[in-house]
Amino acid sequence: EVQLVESGGGLVQPGRSLRLSCTASGFTFADYSMSWFRQAPGKGLEWVGFIRSKVYGGKADYATSVKGRFLISRDDSKSIAYLQMNSLKIEDTAVYYCTRDSRIVGIYFGGQGTLVSVSS
């Protein structure tokens, strides 16, 4: 069974940093691109960015709203994807989800998300 466990969320002041982790199990992590999405309170879902598998170069791309502030990385030996969030803004407050991305079987949300609250 595919499982994704997000962790690392919490309350942080504007301008500070936070690193989220996504620990995967139940599939060959190295074979898949991984995305991060977020959902602000009472709002819809927004894609944050993704990292390709090493087979496709391992490069990350980002939504315009977070480009230059957020960094996605991966450790295939540990089956973990990371979201490093710097220069956090109040509008980054959201539940953050990681997903397993596949061109064949779609984008799979396998975790419960982790809440990031940015407030002074």
Next chain:
Amino acid sequence: AIQMTQSPSSLSASVGDRVTITCRASQDITNDLGWYQQKPGKAPKLLVFAASSLESGVPSRFSGSGSGTDFILTIDNLQPEDFATYYCLQDYIYPPTFGQGTKVDIK
């Protein structure tokens, strides 16, 4: 980015009803579309991928159809546990983009 227009934004239905939700893409996305169910405080749950393929474990009363720009999610014989918000998501090209959501509540 590809725009996904989902309708209706909300609907009221009764147990046993058939419900249809539509999604229109701003350009051809072939069949690269998923449908998701989300309940309050929970992660989106994948129901249908590749426009019409049912995810493992999802009841057969859910079905998806369409290709190109127009897609439909149908729920036959609506059950109490189906009252939730539904989203379409195109994964044809990054950034993946969601429809605005359809909230299905009890009439």
